[in-house]
Amino acid sequence: MEKIKGRVFFLGDNIDTDQILPGYAMSVPLNELKKYALKGSQIPDFAEKVSPGDVIIGGKNFGCGSSREQAPVALKDSGVGAVVAATFAMIFRKNSVNIGLPAISSGCTERMKEEIDEGDYVEVDLESGTLLHLESGRTYPLNKFSEPASATLKAGGLIDRVRNILRERGELIDRRETQY
Amino acid sequence: MNIIEQIIAQKAGRKKVKAGDELSVPVDLVLAHDVTGPMAIEQFNKIGAARVYDKDKVAFVIDHNIPSSSVDSRRQHNILRDFHRQTGVKLYQRGEGVIHQVAAEEGLYKKGDIVVGADSHTCTAGAFGAIAIPVGATELAAVMALGTIDMEVPHAFLIKVEGTLRPGVYAKDLILYIIGKFGAHGFTDKAVIFSGDAIVNMSFEEKMTIANMAIEAGAMIGYVDQGEPIGAIAGTCVIQASDLEPQIACPYSPDNVKLVKEVEGTPITQVVIGSCTNGRISDLEIAAGVLKDKSISDAVTMIVIPASKRIAEQMEQKNLTKIFRDAGAIIANPGCGPCFGAHQGLLSAEDTAVSTTNRNFPGRMGHKEAKVYLASPRVAAESAIAGSIVDPKNVTSWEG
Numbered sequence: 001m002e003k004i005k006g007r008v009f010f011l012g013d014n015i016d017t018d019q020i021l022p023g024y025a026m027s028v029p030l031n032e033l034k035k036y037a038l039k040g041s042q043i044p045d046f047a048e049k050v051s052p053g054d055v056i057i058g059g060k061n062f063g064c065g066s067s068r069e070q071a072p073v074a075l076k077d078s079g080v081g082a083v084v085a086a087t088f089a090m091i092f093r094k095n096s097v098n099i100g101l102p103a104i105s106s107g108c109t110e111r112m113k114e115e116i117d118e119g120d121y122v123e124v125d126l127e128s129g130t131l132l133h134l135e136s137g138r139t140y141p142l143n144k145f146s147e148p149a150s151a152t153l154k155a156g157g158l159i160d161r162v163r164n165i166l167r168e169r170g171e172l173i174d175r176r177e178t179q180y
Numbered sequence: 181m182n183i184i185e186q187i188i189a190q191k192a193g194r195k196k197v198k199a200g201d202e203l204s205v206p207v208d209l210v211l212a213h214d215v216t217g218p219m220a221i222e223q224f225n226k227i228g229a230a231r232v233y234d235k236d237k238v239a240f241v242i243d244h245n246i247p248s249s250s251v252d253s254r255r256q257h258n259i260l261r262d263f264h265r266q267t268g269v270k271l272y273q274r275g276e277g278v279i280h281q282v283a284a285e286e287g288l289y290k291k292g293d294i295v296v297g298a299d300s301h302t303c304t305a306g307a308f309g310a311i312a313i314p315v316g317a318t319e320l321a322a323v324m325a326l327g328t329i330d331m332e333v334p335h336a337f338l339i340k341v342e343g344t345l346r347p348g349v350y351a352k353d354l355i356l357y358i359i360g361k362f363g364a365h366g367f368t369d370k371a372v373i374f375s376g377d378a379i380v381n382m383s384f385e386e387k388m389t390i391a392n393m394a395i396e397a398g399a400m401i402g403y404v405d406q407g408e409p410i411g412a413i414a415g416t417c418v419i420q421a422s423d424l425e426p427q428i429a430c431p432y433s434p435d436n437v438k439l440v441k442e443v444e445g446t447p448i449t450q451v452v453i454g455s456c457t458n459g460r461i462s463d464l465e466i467a468a469g470v471l472k473d474k475s476i477s478d479a480v481t482m483i484v485i486p487a488s489k490r491i492a493e494q495m496e497q498k499n500l501t502k503i504f505r506d507a508g509a510i511i512a513n514p515g516c517g518p519c520f521g522a523h524q525g526l527l528s529a530e531d532t533a534v535s536t537t538n539r540n541f542p543g544r545m546g547h548k549e550a551k552v553y554l555a556s557p558r559v560a561a562e563s564a565i566a567g568s569i570v571d572p573k574n575v576t577s578w579e580g
Contacts, residue, residue, distance in 0.1 A: 014364055014433060016541040023521030023544070026215040027245060027252040030222065040543040061365035064398065065541060066520070067300040069219055069316035090369050090400050091300060095316035148202060148330060162227050162322045171230045 001154065004081035004102070004124040006053030008116055009043060013059035017092065020063065020071040033070050034077035050079045055122055055131075057112050058085035063092020063103070072096040072103070082124045084131060084142065085109060097149045098158035102126055108140040126153070182411035184336050184371045184403060187292050187311050199335040204328045207237070208293035209310075213279045214242040215520075216298035216317055218259040223321035232267045233327030239270035239288065241279040246515045249523035277488025277514040280304035280456040284388065285490055291406055296323050301456050301538065303394040303402035306374075307387035311401055334369060334400050338413040340376035343421040348572035350466070351386035352458055352536065352556040354378070355393045356427040358419070360437025368398035373413065375405035378421040385460040392457045393538050396434040426572050428534075429554035432542045440559055440571040447479065450533040451564040452545075453557050454485030454512075455519045458536035461486075461494045463557040468500040470561035471507040477567030482509040483525045485517035509564075518545050527552070534563045 018040050025036035038046035056075070062085035063071065072095045075083065082102040086109045096103035102124070106112075108131075116122065116133050123132040124142070131140045145153065155161045166172040181189060181196060189197040192205045212220050217240045224232075232238055240260045245253035257273065264271035276282045280301055283289055291309035295302060298320040305312035313329060323329050339358060345351075359366075372394050379390065387404045394402025426440040453459070453467050464486065476482050484504045486492040492514050495501045504511055518525035519537040526546035527533055533545060533552045540552035553569065562570035 016433075016539075018521065018539070018541040018544045019548075026520075026522070027250055027256055029252065029255075030219065040548050061368065061398065064364055065300065065539060067216065067298055067302075067314045067316050069216070069298075069318060072316075073219075087365060087368065089365065089398060091314050091316060094319060098316060098318040098322075146202075146332070158318050158322050159223060159226050162229075162325055166227070166229055166325060172228050173230050 001126045004053055004055065005121065006051060006055050006081050007119050008122050009046070009054060009056050010113055010118050011041065011056060011058040014061045014064055015041065015058050016065035017063060017068050017071040018065060021068060021074045026068055026070050030073065033074040037074040037078040047078050052079040053081040054079055055124055056080055056083045057109055058083065059109060060086045062088050064089040067091045069095045069099065072099055072101050076101040084124070097152050100153060100157040102153060104145070105143045106131070106140060107143070112140055182336050182413050183373065183408060184311065184401065185333060186411065188333055191294050197333050199333050201333045202330065203333070204330050205294055207296050207323050207327060207329050208290065209288055209295045210238045210320065210323050211279055211283060211295065211297035211299070211302065212240050212320055213244055213299060214246070214253065214256045214260060215244045216320070218256045219317035220298055220320040220324070221259055221263045223318045224324050227321055227325050229325035232269055232324050235268040238324055239272065239283065240264065241272040241276065241282050243278045243515045244520060245522055246275055246513065275489060275513050275515065277491070278456045278459065278516055280388070280392065281460070281487040284308065285488055294329070296320065296329050300395045301392050303399065304388050304392040304456055306391035306394065306402040307384055307404045309404065309406035311403065313401065314395065334371040336371045336373055336413050337367060337415040338373045338375060338410060339417050339419065341374070341378040341419045341421050342376045343378055345378065345421045345424060348558060348576040349424050349426055350556045350558060351382060351389040353424055353427040354421070355390045356429050356437050356554065357424055359393060359397045359429070359435050360427065362397050364396065364433055364435040365398040367394070369400050371401035371403060372397070372399045373403045373405060373410060375410060380405055380407060383462065385462045388460070389457055393434070396538060426556065426559055428559065428569070429540055431540055431551040431553070434539055434554060440555065440569065441573065443553070443569050444571045446569040447532065448534050448563055448568055449479055449481065449531045450525065450527060451476070451480055451482040451560050452485070452518060452525060452533060452535040452537060453560050454483070454487060454517050455537040456487060457538045458557050459485055459487030459491065461491050463536065464491070464495055464500050465498065467557040467561040468503040470558065471565070472503050474507055474565050476508040476564040479567040480564050481525070482564045483512055483517060484509045485512045486514050489514050521545050534560045534569060536560050
């Protein structure tokens with residue numbers, strides 16, 4: 001997997017899905033979700049500030065609340081390369097991996113907050129499980145993905161994993177062109 | 181094996197499973213609604229599966245934005261309607277009510293079944309002894325294609341509630357107490373089993389209130405004891421029901437739980453009674469009992485949303501509709517109402533609401549500075565009359 005390089009945005013504990021993608025935005029067309037990324041949070045203008053590859057570092061229970069997959073989709077489409085947090089709520093973590101957005105827990109998020117300034121560049125290496133602070137050269141360990149999560153991320157998301165299974169069973173048709 | 185492991189093992193066709201095992205389990209019921217379903221359908225089409233694995237096991241319910249609250253939300257309804265026509269999956273589109281209530285009334289939740297739902301409150305099905313797993317749109321699409329879900333068998337935690345709740349204390353107070361005690365991520369990735377005579381003797385309506393909010397403590401599965409042996413559980417907590425006083429979750433998290441008396445007198449501007457947590461007939465009867473021959477405060481807008489069409493009919497038969505209207509409440513159509521922040525009662529920055537719903541995160545019901553307190557229908561109705569938060573203890577007989 002490629003390394004992810006970008007600037008850091010910090011968020012606190014219990015960042016819920018209403019903050020990541022407010023309820024009123026759940027009906028907008030999928031390609032517009034990115035405009036609402038973190039609209040309900042302490043960084044309401046995140047969508048204008050974020051650049052491709054940027055990394056969110058959160059605290060405990062990141063993504064708690066609703067099952068809305070619009071939340072990680074908004075982050076991914078806005079350019080976020082990875083979300084690192086002390087812990088994740090289960091549904092958000094799975095949704096992120098299923099759409100190919102790495103959501104990685106780490107026991108070092110408190111130290112990252114103390115030693116890294118918001119806007120500093122970091123590099124996330126999923127293979128080695130480390131976050132590198134480019135300015136200081138310090139590295140911070142990240143937890144490993146479970147086997148299934150790792151397989152899903154390597155396949156580019158859950159859709160391609162399921163396609164592989166159906167192809168083996170001979171139950172695949174190509175309906176990718178269907179537009180809604 | 182504990183009861184959760186037994187059910188999963190039986191479904192997966194294994195003799196034995198243990199917490200941490202990764203396995204693929206056949207799914208008995210797949211549910212989604214109008215704000216998660218359309219994305220799941222889009223992902224299903226991207227997968228390119230020849231068919232839905234079993235059209236009779238898939239149901240969509242239009243409950244979040246009904247009638248449509250925007251042009252975009254109408255588009256979401258139409259995506260569900262098209263998919264229903266193309267595939268023959270079930271669709272409830274006539275304002276039947278909130279997905280979890282409709283599924284219960286239609287008898288879709290069965291003891292020992294595996295339910296997968298694209299809604300975090302899918303755990304409500306645990307009241308009926310189903311193993312209910314909340315997922316996002318892509319995972320729901322995968323389940324619609326394969327008929328199975330990949331899961332890790334969760335560690336289980338047992339909460340035993342013994343004795344009897346005191347007057348003015350309800351199932352909602354009990355689950356709020358539990359969430360406050362264990363925190364918003366107390367049970368992340370775990371299965372919580374609710375047991376003890378106080379829970380086992382509850383009505384299904386009350387059990388649904390309890391199971392519904394298991395996700396607010398982060399649980400993967402919320403399961404209500406169905407009277408069978410639970411088996412060995414590593415973590416157990418015993419709660420004496422009679423110790424509980426009325427509880428309230430303060431802004432801005434369902435785990436910021438205090439005793440109602442600690443915030444009594446806080447001025448309020450809106451009351452919401454409804455939702456998959458507390459929009460059932462017994463909840464509405466409690467609220468109507470308080471509001472009969474009374475008027476709500478001039479300072480308060482009150483919205484009553486029965487959780488289903490069937491409950492709305494019962495409301496009328498029992499004359500509750502008139503009681504609510506005479507008291508000054510607005511009665512909305514069955515559905516999710518303002519609970520998730522898209523319509524039917526959004527709050528401005530200056531507002532403070534008491535709501536019987538399940539979440540009070542910043543912006544959940546409108547402006548991110550609006551304050552939402554989560555409480556029982558009893559507290560909500562008493563507070564609507566006073567225009568400020570009221571502890572039912574002060575208006576009901578109380579032995580303590």
